[in-house]
Amino acid sequence: MNGLRSCLVFLAFSAALRAGEGGVEAQPGPAAPPSPFERLQQRADQLGKEAVELYKKGELLDARARLQFLCLLRPCPVGMRLRMGETGRMLQGVDNIVVALQKQWIKELPALERRLDLVIRNRPLPEAVGEIARASGLRIELLAGSAEDAAQLAGMRERRIVWLDLRNATVAQALEWLTGITRLDWRAGKDGVTVGSQRLLPGESAWVYEVSRLVHPSEQIAALPDAAGRSKAIGEAVTAFRDAVRKALALKEEDIHWHAPGQLLIWGPRTAHDAAGKLFAALADPNAQVAGDLTELHRLTPTRFTSNQEGAGKYLDQRAQERIAEAFRVFSWRLLSAAAAGKVDLEALTELQAAWAEPQAEAFVNGVGACLALRSAFAVHEAARALPKDEELPLLARAVTPLVGKQVTAALEDFEARPGDQLACLRALYAALLVDRPDVRARALAAFTPSEKRVFPNALWPDLAASLLGKEPQAARISSVLQQRPAIAGEDWVVLAALAARRSGNEAWDAWRGNARELIGSQWLPGSVVVLVNQLGRSALPIVK
Numbered sequence: 104m105n106g107l108r109s110c111l112v113f114l115a116f117s118a119a120l121r122a123g124e125g126g127v128e129a130q131p132g133p134a135a136p137p138s139p140f141e142r143l144q145q146r147a148d149q150l151g152k153e154a155v156e157l158y159k160k161g162e163l164l165d166a167r168a169r170l171q172f173l174c175l176l177r178p179c180p181v182g183m184r185l186r187m188g189e190t191g192r193m194l195q196g197v198d199n200i201v202v203a204l205q206k207q208w209i210k211e212l213p214a215l216e217r218r219l220d221l222v223i224r225n226r227p228l229p230e231a232v233g234e235i236a237r238a239s240g241l242r243i244e245l246l247a248g249s250a251e252d253a254a255q256l257a258g259m260r261e262r263r264i265v266w267l268d269l270r271n272a273t274v275a276q277a278l279e280w281l282t283g284i285t286r287l288d289w290r291a292g293k294d295g296v297t298v299g300s301q302r303l304l305p306g307e308s309a310w311v312y313e314v315s316r317l318v319h320p321s322e323q324i325a326a327l328p329d330a331a332g333r334s335k336a337i338g339e340a341v342t343a344f345r346d347a348v349r350k351a352l353a354l355k356e357e358d359i360h361w362h363a364p365g366q367l368l369i370w371g372p373r374t375a376h377d378a379a380g381k382l383f384a385a386l387a388d389p390n391a392q393v394a395g396d397l398t399e400l401h402r403l404t405p406t407r408f409t410s411n412q413e414g415a416g417k418y419l420d421q422r423a424q425e426r427i428a429e430a431f432r433v434f435s436w437r438l439l440s441a442a443a444a445g446k447v448d449l450e451a452l453t454e455l456q457a458a459w460a461e462p463q464a465e466a467f468v469n470g471v472g473a474c475l476a477l478r479s480a481f482a483v484h485e486a487a488r489a490l491p492k493d494e495e496l497p498l499l500a501r502a503v504t505p506l507v508g509k510q511v512t513a514a515l516e517d518f519e520a521r522p523g524d525q526l527a528c529l530r531a532l533y534a535a536l537l538v539d540r541p542d543v544r545a546r547a548l549a550a551f552t553p554s555e556k557r558v559f560p561n562a563l564w565p566d567l568a569a570s571l572l573g574k575e576p577q578a579a580r581i582s583s584v585l586q587q588r589p590a591i592a593g594e595d596w597v598v599l600a601a602l603a604a605r606r607s608g609n610e611a612w613d614a615w616r617g618n619a620r621e622l623i624g625s626q627w628l629p630g631s632v633v634v635l636v637n638q639l640g641r642s643a644l645p646i647v648k
Contacts, residue, residue: 163203222266385397427464427467442644452496
């Protein structure tokens with residue numbers, strides 16, 4: 104049932120664009136052979152009609168498959184039109200398929216309504232499926248190759264389920280949520296459940312194959328000096344590849360399309376998808392035996408596959424670093440906010456455990472993500488100090504320490520060299536807060552001491568450092584700084600200013616509370632930051648004690 108919700112949105116959006124929901128009909132032009140777009144439009148119309156007829160016959164899976172193919176085609180809206188009301192009827196039909204399939208499968212397998220008491224935490228996809236199977240008592244099979252398909256769709260080397268809370272969910276809901284986040288599919292029968300990518304399940308289906316490493320003519324591009332020549336070479340390679348694949352797989356013209364650059368959309372039965380998978384594997388293998396028109400193409404594709412391998416690896420590394428950055432950005436404050444209330448946010452902890460354990464974490468920490476990583480490391484260590492009896496927080500804090508070790512010294516050196524840089528200032532503050540060592544804090548305090556050569560663009564910086572890192576409270580200075588609300592902009596400065604005020608004592612904390620409403624209300628802040636600063640009055644964090 105996966106993908107139908109996105110199909111609903113797509114159909115509504117494309118239909119509105121096609122007609123403006125009631126726009127003027129396009130005037131017919133002179134008779135001419137259909138253009139590629141017109142053929143695509145005709146295919147889309149055919150799919151819609153087939154889906155409606157199949158739904159009426161009760162062939163729900165086949166109807167759904169055609170709607171999913173229609174969604175993936177993504178036809179251009181120009182010149183296309185749906186009558187008013189047709190969009191709503193189509194969307195209602197798709198929704199009916201979801202409901203009808205669930206009822207049908209639950210009738211065949213009543214155990215799908217069984218309630219679970221399960222939380223999946225940072226498990227590879229096959230293990231996550233196994234956990235649901237054990238908790239439900241059902242036979243749940245993950246088709247071979249599906250985990251690899253899910254990883255490719257997500258831009259991962261391995262598809263993992265970092266966090267999935269299935270407490271009090273039915274088995275059917277659990278399967279729907281699992282396949283929803285992995286873009287797989289599931290089907291139930293009397294004997295159990297099958298989970299897999301659509302191309303590996305019985306029946307006709309649409310699947311997008313990532314073939315960019317086989318298509319991009321890197322060996323030709325490198326030798327061409329001008330953009331026009333490079334564009335022409337790519338266009339010829341793309342056309343030749345699609346035509347050769349279509350002929351080798353005996354596909355109809357309307358059943359193979361470029362979904363996006365380097366992504367080939369194929370419609371067909373399981374046998375066609377099996378053949379496509381084997382074909383693309385053979386085209387990447389210099390030792391594979393191919394015949395017919397593929398012989399000429401095979402002279403090029405293994406070299407392309409090898410030469411594009413480095414780029415593919417860089418892409419996966421980049422995607423991993425994007426996930427790390429998102430986890431640090433979203434879950435670090437959530438972890439610290441819960442710790443301030445004396446609790447462990449298990450989801451935030453799990454997401455951070457997974458992010459810090461990524462093989463690309465060290466490169467991220469020592470690259471563009473240094474400041475974000477130091478913020479996350481500070482949050483982890485402070486939460487671990489606040490909740491020393493928790494079993495997992497101290498383990499994560501110890502795992503994080505060596506990864507940010509180089510950045511502590513680098514952050515202080517950078518700020519000493521660039522006292523006017525705001526990012527360098529934040530890195531130095533987080534580094535000094537993270538490492539509870541007198542020599543590090545003394546060096547940081549010296550770096551934040553104004554002088555003729557060290558002039559700061561913001562008076563907030565030295566006052567925050569003195570309050571957060573020094574031994575003596577700086578209530579008067581912090582109270583004065585809090586009157587300068589424009590200087591406290593952004594989540595980092597809001598949190599650090601609130602911590603400094605709370606640590607400096609009642610006078611500063613009263614000043615903070617007096618200014619907090621306007622300060623927080625005048626800017627966008629993550630909810631976890633707002634919760635954190637509002638909890639500091641009775642916080643369990645060691646830094647404010």
